[in-house]
Amino acid sequence: MTQKQHNDLYAGLASVVALAARGCRVEKSGSTWNRRIMLPNTSPSPTFDRAFRADLEQLFAWRRDVRRFRCEPLEANALDELVALTAYAPSVGYSQPSRFVRVRDAHRRERIIAEYERANADAATAYAGERRATYIGLKLAGLREAPEHVAVFVDEATARGEGLGRRLMPEMLAYSTVLAVHTLWLAARARGIGVGWVSIVDPGAIVAILDVPRAWQLVAYLCVGYPQEEHLDRELARAGWEERDRSATAIIER
């Protein structure tokens, strides 16, 4: 046996031992080792190839927070499909705490728009001078134009999951709902549907206007509809409010 064959054999055996320790079954076929994850899953897993990954990156890059909507309604069932897809989102302890409210009533919508306008005018007072003028010029919601309003709540009283994973970090329940929103957001973009997240509202006011259970906390108020424009640059960067921070994706080590 040459030194290289010896090294290959040793490396192969070491990886078999490591994989077995992680619960993988390792089989030899011909001269290659195959590993199989021992999970009770019968369906074959799909292959996400390079082309798919490139498309997925495009989806991430082209998702926008949309405030400018075309007025036509969404296709029938589009919203139901988007909400159904959020079932794939992870949730702490599999608690699935997200609650979606489609706001159709014109009177309730008007009250929510009024609440946004009040909160936004109040927020402007936190800035001074040129910054305040820039803030006032920003379009921070498409509540009047969007054909759909969807309020997303986290149900703090859910019994599902029986508390798993949130004893020391109760906020994990709300984080689970954030992930459901993100799933909806990406799925919408993949269908050419725009989503805008509005957080310039008093959450208690939204709970009251929509008359939902007190244990439901507002996580996101979403405007949904077809966007007037698809664009790569972010609206707030365009408006000169905030630029991209490349260091925000840096990883540090400890």
Ligand SMILES: Cc1cc2nc3c(=O)[nH]c(=O)nc-3n(C[C@H](O)[C@H](O)[C@H](O)COP(=O)(O)O)c2cc1C
């Ligand atoms: C939790 C959260 C709350 C947000 N609230 C608002 C909001 O009230 N108004 C607004 O115009 N954009 C809001 N946004 C959108 C961000 O401003 C937007 O994501 C950011 O400017 C980057 O742009 P992009 O989403 O198009 O990449 C919110 C986004 C998140 C994640």
